[in-house]
Amino acid sequence: MNKYLLFLLIIISFSTFGYETTIINRNQKFKAKKTKVMLKDLISETHFEGKYFKIVNGKSNEAIVLTTKNQELHLKASTVYYHLTKAREYFINRLNSDYVKNLKQMTIRLEIKNVFNELGHFANDNLDPQYNNALSIPQGKGYPSAGIGPWGQEIWFRPKKIIKYKDLEKKPKLGSFKAAFKQFRRQVHLPTLNRFLGDVFIRDAYTQLTRTQRVDSIIRTAGASLVLELLIFNGNLIEWFFTRKKYWLDSALVPEIIYHEYTHQALSDEIDINISSPINEGMADYFATKISGNSKLAEKIKKYNTFNGKNAKNKKLFQLQYETNGFANADFVLGVLYGLESVIGIDTDKFLYKLRPSVDASSNIKDQLTKSIIKTYEKTENYHPLTRLKLMRYLHLKGI
Amino acid sequence: MMTKQLTTFLFILISLGFLSERAWCIDYKNTPFLNKLEGKSVHFYRKTFFGRWNFNRRIEKFSKELDDKKLEFIKKTFIKNDYICEEKLLTKLNKLMEITDRQYIRRTYYLYIIRINNLIDDVALGNYLNFNKVFPSVNLSSFNPKRFTQKNEKPLRIFSLRSKSKQCFIENTTSFFGEFKFNKKRIKTFLKNSSLKKFEKKLLLRAFKKDLYKFQLSNKKYEEKLRTIRSKISPDNTGTAIDWQKSNIISRPVDELKTSPRVNLLKKYNAFQIAIMNKVIKNFQQRAEMASWLNIQIFDTNNNLFEEIKIESPTEVYRFCIKLFRKEMSEIKINQLFNNTVPSFHDFLAASYEMGTINHDFLEELYKIEDLWNPKRTKWEKVKVWASITSQIASVFTPPPYNYLISFGLIAIEYYNRKTETASYEHSIFGDIK
Numbered sequence: 001m002n003k004y005l006l007f008l009l010i011i012i013s014f015s016t017f018g019y020e021t022t023i024i025n026r027n028q029k030f031k032a033k034k035t036k037v038m039l040k041d042l043i044s045e046t047h048f049e050g051k052y053f054k055i056v057n058g059k060s061n062e063a064i065v066l067t068t069k070n071q072e073l074h075l076k077a078s079t080v081y082y083h084l085t086k087a088r089e090y091f092i093n094r095l096n097s098d099y100v101k102n103l104k105q106m107t108i109r110l111e112i113k114n115v116f117n118e119l120g121h122f123a124n125d126n127l128d129p130q131y132n133n134a135l136s137i138p139q140g141k142g143y144p145s146a147g148i149g150p151w152g153q154e155i156w157f158r159p160k161k162i163i164k165y166k167d168l169e170k171k172p173k174l175g176s177f178k179a180a181f182k183q184f185r186r187q188v189h190l191p192t193l194n195r196f197l198g199d200v201f202i203r204d205a206y207t208q209l210t211r212t213q214r215v216d217s218i219i220r221t222a223g224a225s226l227v228l229e230l231l232i233f234n235g236n237l238i239e240w241f242f243t244r245k246k247y248w249l250d251s252a253l254v255p256e257i258i259y260h261e262y263t264h265q266a267l268s269d270e271i272d273i274n275i276s277s278p279i280n281e282g283m284a285d286y287f288a289t290k291i292s293g294n295s296k297l298a299e300k301i302k303k304y305n306t307f308n309g310k311n312a313k314n315k316k317l318f319q320l321q322y323e324t325n326g327f328a329n330a331d332f333v334l335g336v337l338y339g340l341e342s343v344i345g346i347d348t349d350k351f352l353y354k355l356r357p358s359v360d361a362s363s364n365i366k367d368q369l370t371k372s373i374i375k376t377y378e379k380t381e382n383y384h385p386l387t388r389l390k391l392m393r394y395l396h397l398k399g400i
Numbered sequence: 401m402m403t404k405q406l407t408t409f410l411f412i413l414i415s416l417g418f419l420s421e422r423a424w425c426i427d428y429k430n431t432p433f434l435n436k437l438e439g440k441s442v443h444f445y446r447k448t449f450f451g452r453w454n455f456n457r458r459i460e461k462f463s464k465e466l467d468d469k470k471l472e473f474i475k476k477t478f479i480k481n482d483y484i485c486e487e488k489l490l491t492k493l494n495k496l497m498e499i500t501d502r503q504y505i506r507r508t509y510y511l512y513i514i515r516i517n518n519l520i521d522d523v524a525l526g527n528y529l530n531f532n533k534v535f536p537s538v539n540l541s542s543f544n545p546k547r548f549t550q551k552n553e554k555p556l557r558i559f560s561l562r563s564k565s566k567q568c569f570i571e572n573t574t575s576f577f578g579e580f581k582f583n584k585k586r587i588k589t590f591l592k593n594s595s596l597k598k599f600e601k602k603l604l605l606r607a608f609k610k611d612l613y614k615f616q617l618s619n620k621k622y623e624e625k626l627r628t629i630r631s632k633i634s635p636d637n638t639g640t641a642i643d644w645q646k647s648n649i650i651s652r653p654v655d656e657l658k659t660s661p662r663v664n665l666l667k668k669y670n671a672f673q674i675a676i677m678n679k680v681i682k683n684f685q686q687r688a689e690m691a692s693w694l695n696i697q698i699f700d701t702n703n704n705l706f707e708e709i710k711i712e713s714p715t716e717v718y719r720f721c722i723k724l725f726r727k728e729m730s731e732i733k734i735n736q737l738f739n740n741t742v743p744s745f746h747d748f749l750a751a752s753y754e755m756g757t758i759n760h761d762f763l764e765e766l767y768k769i770e771d772l773w774n775p776k777r778t779k780w781e782k783v784k785v786w787a788s789i790t791s792q793i794a795s796v797f798t799p800p801p802y803n804y805l806i807s808f809g810l811i812a813i814e815y816y817n818r819k820t821e822t823a824s825y826e827h828s829i830f831g832d833i834k
Contacts, residue, residue, distance in 0.1 A: 022448075107662070159723075168521065179484060182810060184807055194799060224804060279571075313694060315821075317821055317822070317823040318823060319824065320826065320827055322637035345567055366715070366827055367712065367713050369729075370713055370714050371712055371714060373714075374714040385688075385690070386689070386761050386762055386765060388689065389688045389718075390763055392688075392714050392715060392717070392718035392766060393717045393718065393765070393768065393769070393772075395714060395718075396715045396718050396772075396833070397823075398823075399823025399824070399825065400715050
């Protein structure tokens with residue numbers, strides 16, 4: 001009897017469950033749609049707790065129940081669980097990552113507003129609540145004397161908060177409408193009063209118009225010019241009228257953000273995740289595009305993200321400011337890494353995964369990144385001097 | 401001056417020293433101009449749609465006449481001498497295809513088909529085509545040395561003897577006209593007073609009028625030059641023979657050259673010059689493929705090293721190699737051996753490909769490097785400039801408010817096709833390499 005009981009217990013402890021649910025997923029046209037999928041590797045029949053991921057709400061350590069009445073939370077938990085599983089499989093199956101294979105169950109926190117504290121795990125609830133963001137947390141030893149236990153690797157998805165245009169820290173610059181109208185005025189040869197008068201009267205002197213026609217023509221020119229001047233004067237106002245007034249980001253519902261954050265954890269064996277630098281953000285962005293299978297990140301998903309996304313096929317050229325951490329989230333490094341495929345070929349992701357030990361979060365682009373690309377390539381099995389030369393030309397053309 | 405000449409001489413010796421005896425395993429016996437390097441012929445490019453359509457149509461049509469069977473016959477029966485003398489190939493082709501002198505287009509396309517099958521290359525094809533324009537066939541059977549017994553007919557006797565000894569027509573007429581220092585009046589007077597028949601006089605006069613003697617590189621000379629170049633080709637570093645590949649880069653038409661880089665190279669430069677240009681590319685290739693980092697040492701006035709700068713950035717190494725390469729190319733221009741010629745980048749490319757220094761892939765990479773110096777404008781960019789100019793002019797003559805529409809269109813075009821930003825390279829020691 002005892003033997004049977006033991007056998008049953010072993011079976012239960014190793015068995016995993018599937019759960020059919022609705023998530024936000026990309027379709028073939030890269031549009032975000034609600035899709036029914038089967039979540040796998042769940043170890044609980046009642047909670048969002050799997051072998052590799054436990055989805056919790058806020059600071060709680062209890063997994064979210066599958067039957068939660070909060071539909072939005074359910075959608076977020078399902079979406080995050082599904083895409084994290086997909087990202088994990090990519091690192092294991094495609095990149096043969098032993099580190100990822102041996103990662104312990106990761107806690108994924110949804111709707112968490114607290115600032116991360118390296119000692120205390122969660123900063124005080126009243127301290128600068130965070131929204132519209134996601135964050136990868138390294139494991140911590142805790143602070144036992146203060147009753148704070150150790151924690152493992154975690155990913156935090158902040159809640160969405162609608163921010164008004166006027167409250168934005170980095171407002172989109174107005175002025176492009178005004179500039180366009182000014183250019184238009186130049187094109188129609190009315191930049192100065194002299195030229196305007198010339199255009200009104202001299203043009204008609206050459207054409208043999210009747211008096212009524214001439215008056216009509218003058219009125220039309222003057223009227224159109226007046227409208228144009230009004231447009232220039234109110235250019236910024238018109239632009240503001242067309243500009244988005246509210247901004248938000250629901251990071252737990254954007255698949256590429258989930259891939260990006262998981263990549264930070266997957267590369268954390270070599271690249272420190274404590275600092276947000278152009279190199280580690282660029283690497284995370286690159287693998288996010290590979291997992292999603294599209295060069296765009298967080299685009300075409302206006303329902304959940306109204307900020308600018310990223311495009312790996314951007315044509316940005318190197319500028320010194322891209323080296324600073326203030327530009328960590330610019331897509332320049334992503335563009336450089338993605339473009340390597342045109343030189344190295346389809347296994348660029350494997351190549352870049354091998355490259356990670358030679359860079360860290362504090363590496364710069366112009367020296368360390370370029371050097372590690374070349375040095376890593378020199379060590380590959382398919383090394384060819386010509387490809388090395390092509391790599392150097394490619395990096396030069398990127399302005400590095 | 402003396403030192404400079406000696407340096408040049410030594411440089412040539414060193415260049416050629418690297419190139420040990422041949423590894424060019426080519427069938428010289430019967431097809432001296434066998435094409436192993438050129439891709440699509442420079443003679444096959446047509447600028448207009450109609451031109452391309454007509455070319456393809458005719459190739460298809462005449463390929464049915466000069467079919468595989470006949471091409472095989474040409475391969476088996478035509479000997480080296482048939483290719484070397486332009487008139488002989490044309491005569492044999494006329495006979496094989498049973499065409500008359502008047503069937504110019506047919507003959508031209510038969511020559512194209514021979515080129516498509518790589519039995520000849522572009523230099524040889526160019527010579528045949530040019531000769532075809534002047535003489536579809538040459539009959540010199542009446543030129544018997546015994547006819548010219550008079551003392552003043554010695555040039556004709558020599559001409560006849562040479563033609564009997566199978567010398568090529570171009571070389572023979574060039575020697576003949578050389579007797580008269582290529583003076584038109586003297587040649588005319590001589591021919592008038594000679595015992596030649598009317599059609600014979602006409603033949604020689606036509607050869608002179610059509611400047612046959614000015615042929616930059618006749619097939620005879622070309623064959624000699626080719627032999628010299630190929631005798632200098634060495635196996636690659638591993639000792640294996642070079643894997644020759646055909647490339648469109650060296651056989652495509654280049655506007656400034658008015659021909660292809662390879663044809664231009666072979667017509668303009670001798671074997672020594674080609675070897676020197678090849679050496680420059682070889683140096684660049686070695687540097688570009690092997691250089692890992694740079695070390696700049698700064699000395700004071702007492703020759704003491706006081707600063708050392710290590711440059712490890714791969715892009716800086718690359719820029720240095722390119723700049724040095726460009727400097728070496730410019731230095732060639734002042735080399736005494738290149739007195740009246742200014743070699744272009746295309747010449748360097750063609751020279752190294754001809755000498756087997758670089759393979760097809762490296763040639764492509766070098767070709768792209770030229771884009772760094774002379775960025776090419778795309779068709780759309782060219783169209784945009786013209787559309788913009790035309791619309792701006794139109795907007796002046798169009799009455800308001802319709803001119804506003806044109807201007808709005810212009811702004812829209814410019815907005816959506818803004819100039820891409822240029823890199824500043826402010827962080828670089830060597831800067832941009834344009």
